[in-house]
Amino acid sequence: MNMIMSPLAWVFMLSTWGLIIGCTIYCFWKLMFSKHLESDK
Amino acid sequence: MSAEPKREQWASRIGLVLAMAGNAVGLGNFLRFPAQAVKNGGGAFLIPYLIAFLVLGLPLMWIEWTMGRFGGQFGHHSTPGIFDSMGKRRFWKYFGVFGLWSNLIIAAFYLYIEAWCMAYAGYSLMNGFKETKPEAFFQSLTADSPTSILTISGFGLSVFAVCIAINIGILSRGLSKGIEIVSKIGMPLLIVFAAILAVRGLMISPETDPNAQVSAFTGLNFVWEPKFTITNDSGVQTYALLSPKVWLAAAGQIFFTLSIGMGSMHCYSSYLRRNDDVTLNGAAGAWTNELCEVVLGGTILIPIAVAYLGLAEVQNKVAGGGFGLGFMVFPTLFNHWGSLAPAAGFFWFGLLFFAAITSSLAMGQPIMAFLQDEFKFSREKSALAFGAMLLPLALPVALFNQKSFFDEFDFWAGTFCLVVMAVCEAVLFSWIYGVDQGWKEMMRGADLKVPRFFYWIMKYVTPTLLIIILLASIFEPKAGWDGYVSSITTGKPAPAWEWSESSMIGKVLHRDLQLKPDAKPEEIAFNQNLRIVRTVDRLTMVAAFAGFAWLVSIAWKRRQLEGKVLTP
Numbered sequence: 001m002n003m004i005m006s007p008l009a010w011v012f013m014l015s016t017w018g019l020i021i022g023c024t025i026y027c028f029w030k031l032m033f034s035k036h037l038e039s040d041k
Numbered sequence: 042m043s044a045e046p047k048r049e050q051w052a053s054r055i056g057l058v059l060a061m062a063g064n065a066v067g068l069g070n071f072l073r074f075p076a077q078a079v080k081n082g083g084g085a086f087l088i089p090y091l092i093a094f095l096v097l098g099l100p101l102m103w104i105e106w107t108m109g110r111f112g113g114q115f116g117h118h119s120t121p122g123i124f125d126s127m128g129k130r131r132f133w134k135y136f137g138v139f140g141l142w143s144n145l146i147i148a149a150f151y152l153y154i155e156a157w158c159m160a161y162a163g164y165s166l167m168n169g170f171k172e173t174k175p176e177a178f179f180q181s182l183t184a185d186s187p188t189s190i191l192t193i194s195g196f197g198l199s200v201f202a203v204c205i206a207i208n209i210g211i212l213s214r215g216l217s218k219g220i221e222i223v224s225k226i227g228m229p230l231l232i233v234f235a236a237i238l239a240v241r242g243l244m245i246s247p248e249t250d251p252n253a254q255v256s257a258f259t260g261l262n263f264v265w266e267p268k269f270t271i272t273n274d275s276g277v278q279t280y281a282l283l284s285p286k287v288w289l290a291a292a293g294q295i296f297f298t299l300s301i302g303m304g305s306m307h308c309y310s311s312y313l314r315r316n317d318d319v320t321l322n323g324a325a326g327a328w329t330n331e332l333c334e335v336v337l338g339g340t341i342l343i344p345i346a347v348a349y350l351g352l353a354e355v356q357n358k359v360a361g362g363g364f365g366l367g368f369m370v371f372p373t374l375f376n377h378w379g380s381l382a383p384a385a386g387f388f389w390f391g392l393l394f395f396a397a398i399t400s401s402l403a404m405g406q407p408i409m410a411f412l413q414d415e416f417k418f419s420r421e422k423s424a425l426a427f428g429a430m431l432l433p434l435a436l437p438v439a440l441f442n443q444k445s446f447f448d449e450f451d452f453w454a455g456t457f458c459l460v461v462m463a464v465c466e467a468v469l470f471s472w473i474y475g476v477d478q479g480w481k482e483m484m485r486g487a488d489l490k491v492p493r494f495f496y497w498i499m500k501y502v503t504p505t506l507l508i509i510i511l512l513a514s515i516f517e518p519k520a521g522w523d524g525y526v527s528s529i530t531t532g533k534p535a536p537a538w539e540w541s542e543s544s545m546i547g548k549v550l551h552r553d554l555q556l557k558p559d560a561k562p563e564e565i566a567f568n569q570n571l572r573i574v575r576t577v578d579r580l581t582m583v584a585a586f587a588g589f590a591w592l593v594s595i596a597w598k599r600r601q602l603e604g605k606v607l608t609p
Contacts, residue, residue, distance in 0.1 A: 012084030027325035
């Protein structure tokens with residue numbers, strides 16, 4: 001692990017990134033498999 | 042309920058989500074967020090930021106999506122009609138006028154910045170910044186001067202005209218063939234450009250690049266290192282998480298980054314059908330915006346600037362926001378990337394351009410929808426009418442000093458009015474229409490089961506927080522709130538009261554135009570002229586609002602005469 005960044009900075013960054021990327025992927029995953037997908041067509 | 046009139050539709054759900062995300066992702070994601078994070082406690086800022094996202098951002102997104110879909114069932118695709126369909130009194134449609142007015146005023150200056158991004162992207166691709174300083178290029182675009190009221194640049198006006206024409210052209214193609222296609226191309230490209238810059242930027246280190254002062258990770262650490270104590274506006278050390286300044290900055294950033302309170306989200310979701318989902322769509326759009334802001338936006342501007350300029354210089358530059366860093370400094374820094382420099386500059390300004398255009402298109406659609414719904418304009422005619430309304434507001438933005446029309450439009454429409462509008466819609470949804478009914482409406486066709494505690498958040502927390510933000514922006518003191526709060530807890534004397542330049546009252550009183558005692562005659566003359574131009578500018582904004590209110594009044598009279606019952 002890069003030691004230029006403090007351990008606390010790594011913890012804050014990776015946990016925030018993890019939360020955001022995880023939630024975005026979850027939403028799009030649900031969108032792809034949703035029963036309402038392309039419901040207009 | 043009336044029969045649903047024939048109307049435009051989104052071609053695909055992914056297109057709708059990308060259009061909504063594109064509406065939210067704007068220049069602020071890449072320029073404002075990193076500067077705010079650094080100024081307000083780095084990693085510690087992310088705690089109030091994420092809390093604000095949960096209690097303010099997500100609930101308001103869902104409220105706007107739900108209101109839009111609801112209004113759409115009655116043939117309303119802009120906020121006057123949407124508010125009218127939910128409110129029980131006639132005056133609500135006039136609050137909805139904010140959702141037309143703010144879009145027009147914001148578009149007038151936002152398109153100007155979008156035009157800069159376009160010009161910078163083209164000039165970068167030609168490797169122009171190898172020879173030309175960004176300041177000189179900016180000057181040729183804007184002709185801005187600290188002591189001149191008129192700032193006329195033929196080059197700037199031409200680029201601005203092209204940018205407006207592109208927007209009008211896309212808008213005239215409609216939802217599915219215009220906005221949706223641009224979003225489907227622009228959003229992925231924006232993410233790819235940003236990812237390339239972020240990865241390349243993080244590779245900068247003094248070992249591999251002789252121009253680098255420090256590693257880019259030093260900048261990343263600067264953004265993310267939690268600073269639990271910060272120096273407040275009164276110069277006193279305080280705990281970041283107990284500072285009203287930090288919480289207001291976090292709430293403000295969430296508010297503005299999601300494009301809440303503009304009426305554009307209502308408009309987009311009004312094209313949904315009765316049982317189409319709004320919860321998952323809203324959440325997907327909001328999280329995509331966060332991905333672009335926190336993950337990508339936080340990894341480009343500050344790390345690259347710190348690597349080449351050093352921490353101290355970036356700290357100074359960030360104090361004034363990220364705008365100067367992005368436009369004045371970045372093009373020069375890319376020159377250190379050798380043959381990659383033109384591509385890097387193009388990627389940076391290209392991503393800013395895509396971020397801007399997907400937002401500016403969302404500003405035109407509500408006005409077009411209003412003209413189509415109420416005055417039976419065709420798509421092309423309504424796009425041209427939007428252009429005709431835009432022109433008398435956009436021209437002064439380019440022709441006059443940026444401290445006049447540009448700054449005033451930014452504050453009154455782009456900042457203050459959005460909060461007013463958000464307060465209106467939160468109160469209307471939760472208290473007038475009723476949160477019980479609103480919750481049922483939101484959950485119809487929902488693909489994402491929203492946890493029940495959001496019911497209470499929508500009812501109490503979101504409206505209260507919005508009212509606090511509104512009051513704080515009206516009455517903000519120059520010394521900041523921290524000194525007053527700490528005087529209550531510590532018993533120390535509170536700072537003397539003086540209006541902040543960025544408060545609503547400070548703006549009304551022109552607090553930012555206070556002259557120093559030793560001001561030169563030309564500064565005094567400029568100041569006097571600026572006050573006159575600002576007065577004209579404010580009268581123009583009032584006239585634009587009155588014009589929209591008049592159109593709404595005519596439209597509803599026509600509805601009555603035609604015997605149309607479009608409200609429940």
